[in-house]
Amino acid sequence: xxxxxxxxxxxxxxxxxxxxxxxxxxxxxxxxxxxxxxxxxxxxxxxxxxxxxxxxxxxxxxxxxxxxxxxxxxxxxxxxxxxxxxxxxxxxxxxxxxxxxxxxxxxxxxxxxxxxxxxxxxxxxxxxxxxxxxxxxxxxxxxxxxxxxxxxxxxxxxxxxxxxxxxxxxxxxxxxxxxxxxxxxxxxxxxxxxxxxxxxxxxxxxxxxxxxxxxxxxxxxxxxxxxxxxxxxxxx
Numbered sequence: 001x002x003x004x005x006x007x008x009x010x011x012x013x014x015x016x017x018x019x020x021x022x023x024x025x026x027x028x029x030x031x032x033x034x035x036x037x038x039x040x041x042x043x044x045x046x047x048x049x050x051x052x053x054x055x056x057x058x059x060x061x062x063x064x065x066x067x068x069x070x071x072x073x074x075x076x077x078x079x080x081x082x083x084x085x086x087x088x089x090x091x092x093x094x095x096x097x098x099x100x101x102x103x104x105x106x107x108x109x110x111x112x113x114x115x116x117x118x119x120x121x122x123x124x125x126x127x128x129x130x131x132x133x134x135x136x137x138x139x140x141x142x143x144x145x146x147x148x149x150x151x152x153x154x155x156x157x158x159x160x161x162x163x164x165x166x167x168x169x170x171x172x173x174x175x176x177x178x179x180x181x182x183x184x185x186x187x188x189x190x191x192x193x194x195x196x197x198x199x200x201x202x203x204x205x206x207x208x209x210x211x212x213x214x215x216x217x218x219x220x221x222x223x224x225x226x227x228x229x230x231x232x233x234x235x236x
Contacts, residue, residue, distance in 0.1 A: 044077040044088055045070075051090040060234040062105055063094060069107035076111055079118055087125050091132075091232065096124035098231040105235075129216050131160035132232045138167040139174070139192035142183075146201035151208040159212025161220045161229060168204045176200075 042050065049071035056064035067090050070076050080088045093114070094104065100120055103109040114121055145152060145167055156165050171184030176194045184204055194200065218225040 044080045045072075047071075047088065048077075048090050056234075060236045062235050063090075065107050066094065066104060066110050069111055073111055076114055079114070079122075083122060083125060089130055091130045092125050092128065093121070095130065095228070095231040096121050096128070099124055099128075099228055128228055130232060131214070131216065131218060131229070133160045133163040133229060135163040135166075135170065135188075136190050136192070137164055138170055139172050139190045142167055142172060142201050142205070143199055145205040146203055147199070148205075151206040153209040154207055154211070156210075156212045159214045159217065161218040161225065162210075162212040163220070165210045165212055166207075168207045172201075174198075174200055 048067045052064045052067035052071065056067060070080075070090070070093070080093070097110065097113060098104055100113075100117060102113040102117065102121075154165055154167075156162065159165060169186060169188075171186040171189045172182065173189050173191045174181040174183075174194050175191065181194075181200050183201060218229065220226060220229075
């Protein structure tokens with residue numbers, strides 16, 4: 001097989017210095033990001049308030065309100081404190097409640113559901129990870145992938161269900177100051193707003209081999225796995 005092998009991190013592509021080289025996990029910047037994900041060094045109330053202020057404000061008003069409600073509820077924080085630290089993540093709690101068809105549009109109802117169904121909520125949080133797939137990232141990677149010698153092989157670290165391993169199977173719509181640039185004939189269209197002198201691709205990459213690595217790989221053809229991935233998508 002000819003052509004380069006491209007390594008991509010499905011969780012945070014910006015963690016790559018150059019294609020084919022992943023930043024070592026001992027770097028301080030990586031440790032800081034892990035602390036953001038798991039709440040290392042912060043109590044539960046601080047973790048949820050920080051999520052509301054820094055991640056959700058202006059992006060997801062409903063989830064911002066829920067995280068602020070959790071941060072202000074000592075009983076809910078006490079329940080969460082019974083879980084291992086890595087399992088107290090806001091996205092994990094929010095996803096678990098949605099997975100169980102709980103309310104996420106009213107903070108009071110949300111807190112009541114978590115308390116009343118804590119056993120099921122805790123079990124769901126313990127059994128799952130916050131594995132989100134954002135295939136929209138393919139639109140930002142496509143110019144680089146198509147600039148490489150073809151064909152290419154793809155390896156994704158942190159692949160979840162592997163939806164980002166198929167940049168050649170989507171259609172793309174790039175919006176520029178000069179109009180729209182379209183590529184592909186798939187019914188699944190990924191949109192991307194472009195600013196600056198970005199070299200937009202004129203073709204799709206030729207992918208001849210692909211593989212995903214994950215601690216807990218999901219199967220897109222399994223109902224529960226699809227439902228869990230859908231539960232992790234923010235409402236707005």
